[in-house]
Amino acid sequence: DTGVSQDPRHKITKRGQNVTFRCDPISEHNRLYWYRQTLGQGPEFLTYFQNEAQLEKSRLLSDRFSAERPKGSFSTLEIQRTEQGDSAMYLCASSQTWGNTDTQYFGPGTRLTVL
Amino acid sequence: GQNIDQPTEMTATEGAIVQINCTYQTSGFNGLFWYQQHAGEAPTFLSYNVLDGLEEKGRFSSFLSRSKGYSYLLLKELQMKDSASYLCAGPSGTYKYIFGTGTRLKVLA
Numbered sequence: 034d035t036g037v038s039q040d041p042r043h044k045i046t047k048r049g050q051n052v053t054f055r056c057d058p059i060s061e062h063n064r065l066y067w068y069r070q071t072l073g074q075g076p077e078f079l080t081y082f083q084n085e086a087q088l089e090k091s092r093l094l095s096d097r098f099s100a101e102r103p104k105g106s107f108s109t110l111e112i113q114r115t116e117q118g119d120s121a122m123y124l125c126a127s128s129q130t131w132g133n134t135d136t137q138y139f140g141p142g143t144r145l146t147v148l
Numbered sequence: 149g150q151n152i153d154q155p156t157e158m159t160a161t162e163g164a165i166v167q168i169n170c171t172y173q174t175s176g177f178n179g180l181f182w183y184q185q186h187a188g189e190a191p192t193f194l195s196y197n198v199l200d201g202l203e204e205k206g207r208f209s210s211f212l213s214r215s216k217g218y219s220y221l222l223l224k225e226l227q228m229k230d231s232a233s234y235l236c237a238g239p240s241g242t243y244k245y246i247f248g249t250g251t252r253l254k255v256l257a
Contacts, residue, residue, distance in 0.1 A: 066245070075152075075235050075247030076191065089243040124190060135178070137245070139190040 037127050037140035045146045046115055053111045054143045058127030065108050066137060067100055068124040076124055082108060115147045150174045150240045152248040159254045164226050168251045170219045170236030182210050182221045183235040185250065191235055194221070223253075231255045 038057045046052050058065050063084050068076035079098070081089040084105035097115075102108040112119055122144050126137035152172045160166040172180065179198040183191035197203055197212035197219060209222040221234055233250035240246045 068247075073249065075237070075249050078240075078244050078246065081243040083243075089241070091244070135239075136181070136193055136196055138193060139183075141190050 037125055037138055039123075039125050039140040039143050041143055042141060043144050043146075045148065047148050048115060048117060050115055051111065051113045052115060052145065053109055054123055054125075054145075056108045056110070056125030056127075056140055058107070058125070059129075059138060060106075062127035062129045062138075063105070064128045064130065064135065064137075065102055066126045066128075067108070067110050068126065070122045070124055070142075071120075079110070112145075115145075117147050120145055120147045150246060152236055152238060152246055154234075154236050154248040154251045156249065157252045157254070159256060160226055161256050162226055162228060165222065165224050166226060166253065168221045168223070168234050168236075168253070170221070170248060172217050172219070172236070172238050174238045174240045174246065177214065178239045180210075180212055180219050181237040181245075182208075182219075183237060183247075185233045185235055187232075194234075226255050228255050228257065 040055045065082040067079040070076045079091050079094055080100050082102040085102050097113045100110045122142045124142045125140045128135050128137045154170045179196050181196050182194040184194050185191040195210035197210050202211045207224045212219045231254055233252050235250045236248040237245050
């Protein structure tokens with residue numbers, strides 16, 4: 034399978050705990066995005082990496098959220114001191130720019146439930 | 149402001165044609181995307197328009213008018229499996245993309 038993969042697919046945690054999600058993009062893609070999606074809404078942008086550099090971060094992202102892409106390949110998203118409002122689907126997408134095109138391909142997502 | 153608007157729900161009959169509209173106000177325009185998302189699954193890429201006009205891809209076509217900030221997705225010969233949410237997305241600034249809330253399409257037999 035050469036698509037975007039995410040791990041875990043589901044995570045249930047108690048409020049106050051830390052969680053970390055992993056995303057493995059399509060191997061030749063240099064761009065990586067994290068999104069959050071709640072029921073009935075479209076994906077909401079969280080952050081963007083070009084290779085290992087984090088170039089954009091949503092103002093909606095509190096200090097409890099941090100993302101890394103240490104070698105420009107896989108990425109991790111960590112949420113510290115989780116809150117019930119963090120319950121959502123966390124989606125990763127990758128892309129590679131060809132001219133003006135930046136088509137993003139999504140992974141299956143990690144569904145987080147905070148109890 | 150930066151905003152994407154699309155209808156919340158649409159219903160159509162199997163075999164029919166349906167048009168899903170999207171209007172946008174985004175900065176740094178660099179193409180408009182359409183994605184399909186089945187319940188509980190990740191979005192999958194359908195189409196990309198950067199120039200005005202119609203792009204046809206099998207049963208699906210997408211249209212863009214940059215001067216009007218308007219796009220639509222046209223689905224022909226509807227099948228039951230086309231029941232899904234259809235997301236319109238566009239750039240907001242250099243690196244950020246915003247998505248509409250999605251249009252939930254129900255295809256009835």
